[in-house]
Amino acid sequence: MSEKPIEGEKRVFMTGNEVVAWAALAAEADIMYGYPITPQNEVMHYWTRLAPKYGRSFLQTEDEISAGFTTCGGVLSGKRAFTATAGPGNILMQESMTMAEMMRIPTVLVVQQRGGPSTATVIYSQQEVTMTCFGGNGEGLRIVYSTCSHQELYDYTIKAFNVAWKYRFPVFVLGDGYQAKMRESLKMYDPATKGIKMVETQPSLGLAGVPGVDREPSHLRNTYNTEEELCEVVTNLVEEYNKVVPEVVEYETFETEDAEIVLLGHGIVTRAAQAAVKTLREQGIKVGHFRPITIHPFAADELRAICKQAKKLIVIESAQGQFERIVKEAIYGESVPMESYFKPGQGITGEEIVEYVKKGL
Amino acid sequence: MAVVPNMPKSWRVETKPHKFCPGCGHGLVLKALGEAIDELEIQERVVFGCDIGCSLLSWDFFNCDSVQTHHGRTTPVVTGVKRARPDRICIAYMGDGGGYAIGAQHLVNSAARNERITAILVNNCNYGMTGGQMAPTTLPGMKTQTSPYGRDTETMGYPTQGPEMVAAIAREGAYVARGTVANVRRLKRYIKSALQNQIDGKGFSFVEALSGCPTNWSTNAQKTWEFIEKEMPQYFKVGEIKTPGKKEE
Numbered sequence: 001m002s003e004k005p006i007e008g009e010k011r012v013f014m015t016g017n018e019v020v021a022w023a024a025l026a027a028e029a030d031i032m033y034g035y036p037i038t039p040q041n042e043v044m045h046y047w048t049r050l051a052p053k054y055g056r057s058f059l060q061t062e063d064e065i066s067a068g069f070t071t072c073g074g075v076l077s078g079k080r081a082f083t084a085t086a087g088p089g090n091i092l093m094q095e096s097m098t099m100a101e102m103m104r105i106p107t108v109l110v111v112q113q114r115g116g117p118s119t120a121t122v123i124y125s126q127q128e129v130t131m132t133c134f135g136g137n138g139e140g141l142r143i144v145y146s147t148c149s150h151q152e153l154y155d156y157t158i159k160a161f162n163v164a165w166k167y168r169f170p171v172f173v174l175g176d177g178y179q180a181k182m183r184e185s186l187k188m189y190d191p192a193t194k195g196i197k198m199v200e201t202q203p204s205l206g207l208a209g210v211p212g213v214d215r216e217p218s219h220l221r222n223t224y225n226t227e228e229e230l231c232e233v234v235t236n237l238v239e240e241y242n243k244v245v246p247e248v249v250e251y252e253t254f255e256t257e258d259a260e261i262v263l264l265g266h267g268i269v270t271r272a273a274q275a276a277v278k279t280l281r282e283q284g285i286k287v288g289h290f291r292p293i294t295i296h297p298f299a300a301d302e303l304r305a306i307c308k309q310a311k312k313l314i315v316i317e318s319a320q321g322q323f324e325r326i327v328k329e330a331i332y333g334e335s336v337p338m339e340s341y342f343k344p345g346q347g348i349t350g351e352e353i354v355e356y357v358k359k360g361l
Numbered sequence: 362m363a364v365v366p367n368m369p370k371s372w373r374v375e376t377k378p379h380k381f382c383p384g385c386g387h388g389l390v391l392k393a394l395g396e397a398i399d400e401l402e403i404q405e406r407v408v409f410g411c412d413i414g415c416s417l418l419s420w421d422f423f424n425c426d427s428v429q430t431h432h433g434r435t436t437p438v439v440t441g442v443k444r445a446r447p448d449r450i451c452i453a454y455m456g457d458g459g460g461y462a463i464g465a466q467h468l469v470n471s472a473a474r475n476e477r478i479t480a481i482l483v484n485n486c487n488y489g490m491t492g493g494q495m496a497p498t499t500l501p502g503m504k505t506q507t508s509p510y511g512r513d514t515e516t517m518g519y520p521t522q523g524p525e526m527v528a529a530i531a532r533e534g535a536y537v538a539r540g541t542v543a544n545v546r547r548l549k550r551y552i553k554s555a556l557q558n559q560i561d562g563k564g565f566s567f568v569e570a571l572s573g574c575p576t577n578w579s580t581n582a583q584k585t586w587e588f589i590e591k592e593m594p595q596y597f598k599v600g601e602i603k604t605p606g607k608k609e610e
Contacts, residue, residue, distance in 0.1 A: 031445055059444050062470035066437040069430065073441020076428060077408075081445065099431060205426040205442060206449045210405045212373060212424030219421040221429040223413070 005054055009189040016179040017042035019150045020084065020110050022188055023157035025050055028198050029108075030079040031057040033070040037089040038122035039177040040112040044084070064089040068096025068109075075105050076220070078203025080161050082108035086177075087116055090128050090135070097170050098136035101237070102222040105204075106164035110157065110173045112180035115345035124177035125345040126267055129322040132172050133296035139234065141241045143248055144172040146267040146295040151186040153179060156293075158191055165199040167244045174295065176318075178268050178347065241297075250293035255281060256306050259288025261357060264303075264327055265316040265348075266295050273316060275350030280357055287357060295323070300330035307334040314357065316341045318348060369395025371404045373424045380418040384585055386572025387415060389542040390483055391422055393549035393570075394452070398425070401556055403450045410439040412455035412464070415489040419454060433464025436471050436480060443478050450559055451478045458488045461497040461521040468523075468567075472531040475564040479555045482523060482567070484597065485574040493577030497521035500596055505577075520596045527567045528603040534564030537603035541571035543590045544599070551601065563605045571597055 005025040014022075020043045024032065032051070034044045048058050061067045067083045074081030085093050090111055100107045113128040115121030134140040143163055145156040156173050164171040191198060204218055211217030224230040252270075254277050256262055265273040270291040280287040290306055292298055307313070313336055317323040320342050328338075341348070341356055368374060372395050381387045398404055407425040411417055413432035420429035430438045439453040460468050460482040468480060487505050488494040495508040498520045502511040528537040536558040540548030548570055555566035571593045575585045601607075 033441060033444075057444060059440075061437065061440075062466050065434065066440075066467055066470070069434045069437035070441030070444065072430075073410075073438040073443075074445040076438075077442045077445035077449075079445040081441070095431060096434070099434075203446075205408045205428055206406075206446050207426060210424075211426060212404075217373065217421075217424050218426040220427065221417075221420045222431075223417055223420070223429060 004190050005050065006188050006190050008193055009187055011185060011187050013183055013185045014150070015042060015181055015183050016150050016153050016175060017112070017181070018046045019153045019186065020157050021046035021050060023154045024082055025054060025056065026188065026191055027158040027161045028080055029056065029082055029161065031059070031074050031081045033059045033061055033067045033074065033081065033083050035061050035064045035067045035085070035089060037064070037086050039114055039180040040084045040086045040089070040110070042180070043110060064092035065095060068093040069099070071107050072096050072100055072105050075107050076204045077206055078201045080165070080201055082110065082161070084110035084112065086112045087114040087128065088119065090131055094131065094135035097142065098138045099222055100170040101136070101138050101141040103220055104168040105170065106168050107170045108160045108164050108173070109170065110175065113174065113176040121345060122177065124318065124347060126176065126269065126318040127322060127344060128174070129295060129319060129326070132174050133326070139238060140296060141237055142170045142172060142296065143294060144174050144296040145293060146174045147179065148268050148270045149186070150179065150184045154186055154188055158196065162196070162199045163248055165201055167248070169241060169244065174267065176268055245297040248294055249297050249299050251299035251302055252291045252293060253306070254289040254291070256288035256290055258286055260286040260311040261288070262306055262310045262313050263287065263289045263316055263353065264313055265289070266292050266323055269316055269318060269348050272348045272350045272353055276353035276357065279350065279354050285357070285361070295326065298326055298330045303327070304331055304334060307331050307336045310336050312336065313338045314341060315339070316348060316353060318343050318346055320344045369399050371395045371398040371423050371425060373421060376421045379422065381415065382576045384573060384575040384582060385415070386485060386542040386570070386574070386589070387419065387483060389545050390481065390548065390570045390572060391419055393545050393552050394481065395423065396549055397553040397556055398423070400553060401560065403556065403560070406448065406450045408439065408442050408449045408451045410435040410442070410451070410453050412459035414456045414459055414491070416454050416456050416459065416483060433459045433462070433467065435459065436464055436467035439478050440471055440476050443476060447477070450556060453478060453480045455480065455482050456489070457482060457484045457486070457496045457498040457523070461523050468527065469530055472527045472535065472565045472567065475532055475534060477559050477562055477564065479559050479566045481552065482569045483572045484523070484569050485572045486593065487574055487577050489574050489577055500592060524567060524569050524602050531565050531603060534605050535603050536564070536566040536605060538601040539569045539571065539597060539599050541589060541594070541599050542573065543571070543586070554604070558605060569597070571599065
């Protein structure tokens with residue numbers, strides 16, 4: 001087909017939404033299905049401008065329910081299909097994502113969190129954590145990357161396609177309005193130059209040969225008749241998911257080795273937490289920071305190890321405890337005291353974290 | 362020797378007898394569809410999607426690649442397949458609740474975009490699988506579990522005129538018809554025309570099939586057929602509504 005969208009490596013300065021579109025192109029995504037919602041719109045804007053040049057497709061659907069289900073259809077056809085959304089759109093996409101979980105449809109969904117509940121703001125929050133990790137009538141059989149920078153948006157959007165197609169669970173890239181709308185510099189690259197091979201896709205429908213003659217037909221369902229049958233199906237799904245967990249779980253630590261106070265934050269808040277650690281360390285205060293990259297599944301064992309030596313944990317998030325609930329579940333039984341710094345729907349700076357930490361000394 | 366009934370070649374014999382209630386119209390619609398697939402020789406290219414509700418019982422009905430989706434969501438799933446694989450013949454199979462209520466936005470917008478898919482909707486005037494509630498297609502005065510005193514048109518409106526609605530939205534190239542299980546030969550002709558329309562890449566195609574639900578109507582064979590043949594056509598006119606290249610009836 002057309003030449004590669006990005007040859008080698010390229011330093012650029014652009015918005016996060018533009019980054020996502022380029023990353024999907026570089027990841028050889030075939031088709032995007034989407035519906036307008038702020039702050040995600042420019043993913044579509046850039047995709048619709050770039051995609052035709054590289055033989056890729058786009059469909060603007062009637063709503064996010066349709067965007068999610070058409071994405072499932074595209075993936076079932078063996079195409080690298082993706083969509084992007086935010087807030088109320090994320091709610092509507094949960095229905096199709098449960099189908100993806102049940103039927104092992106490797107969808108990729110980029111979420112640029114906006115304020116909640118309801119319409120709230122179009123700006124920023126970390127209030128879509130619970131929904132993105134556990135949305136729908138299911139067991140949260142999905143992988144959620146919480147990115148903190150444009151470089152990560154690029155890296156993890158590419159990775160999302162590969163992880164989805166390798167393990168066949170829906171994968172989410174959890175960004176936010178800040179990452180979506182602000183400009184910053186990053187290095188875009190052709191995945192091949194970094195030794196990243198795109199995982200091959202497989203169609204589940206529309207296979208070659210006459211069904212019933214040359215091969216068995218592909219009969220896919222998500223409905224089961226008995227409790228026993230469903231329990232077995234879900235137990236197997238959970239088992240397969242749990243097998244995948246050690247291979248996908250990712251986290252980062254900053255000066256946690258001797259930290260007495262450990263700041264817990266994810267996504268863009270990690271940048272404020274890292275800045276706070278730097279400032280506080282300069283003042284001789286033993287502070288560290290733990291940051292999950294996969295917010296679901298969660299690096300529970302690694303955080304537990306930190307709990308053994310820390311004197312205090314502080315959970316920091318732009319939501320009212322959605323991330324904290326994940327943390328609490330992960331370290332259930334640990335005795336280290338935990339404090340929280342919540343600003344639902346509002347950004348958090350390094351300075352205010354420093355102030356908060358020092359007040360509590 | 363066991364007598365093997367005459368089944369369409371595209372049917373999957375291993376999943377027969379089918380799982381629909383005795384007297385249900387789905388079997389007849391799916392027979393018409395099966396024969397249409399056979400005659401057009403498209404079995405290999407068909408991707409069949411079915412909705413929730415009684416239509417889900419068709420998930421393993423054909424020797425065709427098939428996917429059972431969510432209530433109302435078959436149209437978008439099949440649209441997604443068609444957009445990704447334009448070489449496939451994509452069929453969305455649903456009931457009246459799936460097409461005219463919970464999934465109405467998908468049906469309407471797929472028609473407006475002239476998606477090259479074929480939607481087949483079975484109209485039996487009620488929600489069958491959930492136990493016979495009022496549907497968009499329930500006739501005025503008709504008793505259901507959620508309209509126990511009869512559908513009151515003052516508060517609940519009139520039956521949705523699905524094909525007429527789709528025909529009003531769909532553009533040139535679309536095929537829209539309403540058939541009935543009371544005339545399977547004609548129904549098959551409509552379904553075949555709808556599929557041919559997709560094969561030719563002309564536009565959206567839609568066939569509503571009037572059908573019976575003796576289980577929830579609480580009717581015997583005679584009353585069921587009377588209802589399909591006499592009551593339903595009073596509100597739902599059988600015929601082709603939009604045919605590419607032809608003048609509208």
